[in-house]
Amino acid sequence: MSAPLLQVRNLSKSYAALKVTDDVSLDVHPGEIHAIIGPNGAGKTTLIAQLSGQLRPDSGHVHYMGQDITRLPMAARVRMGLARSFQLTTLLPGFTALENVAIAVQAREGSSFRFFRAAASERALNDQAMDALRDVGLNSRATQLAGSLSHGEKRQLELAVALATRPRLLLLDEPLAGTGHEEATLLIALFARLRSRVTMMLIEHDMDAVFRLADRVSVLVYGRIIASGTPAEMRADAAVRAAYLGEEEG
């Protein structure tokens, strides 16, 4: 197996007496979709926040592409290709879908666009933004205001914004939350299509999506990883069923 793209070692984080991340170690390999599942409040979002650089762990290490990034700020991680797909709140509702993505492209490219003349620069920006919209199947909605898009389309746009930073590893926090069956099916197909281009870590409550998409699943309960393996292994694991899947069935 190839060297891990992401290595998490003994990561811990507490809020007062509450251990939200408790000695977490896991590997994410290039090309895989690695799902993190667990009951509400298990610490999934807090874990992703420590991987994206939004939150400092109390102890432990995060290595990305062989480099210790534990203390790197989020912007530096994004430049290295480690991006988090943000929640809908970060979309700008009064701007078009294309503008929302163009802003993300500009943030990534930064100064490199200053070398172009204004008109050429704008065209180059829009071309890249349009590519990202096409990647998520939203090109026909480019001129619509983000605020006027349906919930599922906003989720697609959120993904286009993340893809515009050209990530190697994309951290996805409940990308299907709030979507209907049809929207979820479309997004699942989209992630399946993207898997050849980008490695993904996926937090998701939709077990159907997890078992369809994930190559590996890690199960988090009270901040600890209690099991890690293929979806089939996790489905058959008694501790996992008791801690989580059983709860769903109940």
Ligand SMILES: Nc1ncnc2c1ncn2[C@@H]1O[C@H](COP(=O)(O)OP(=O)(O)OP(=O)(O)O)[C@@H](O)[C@H]1O
């Ligand atoms: N800033 C904070 N201060 C104190 N406690 C916090 C803080 N952020 C999160 N927590 C607590 O940490 C625990 C883990 O929260 P987290 O949001 O990471 O869980 P989760 O697994 O993502 O949950 P869900 O599936 O409901 O989104 C929860 O008990 C939560 O109340």
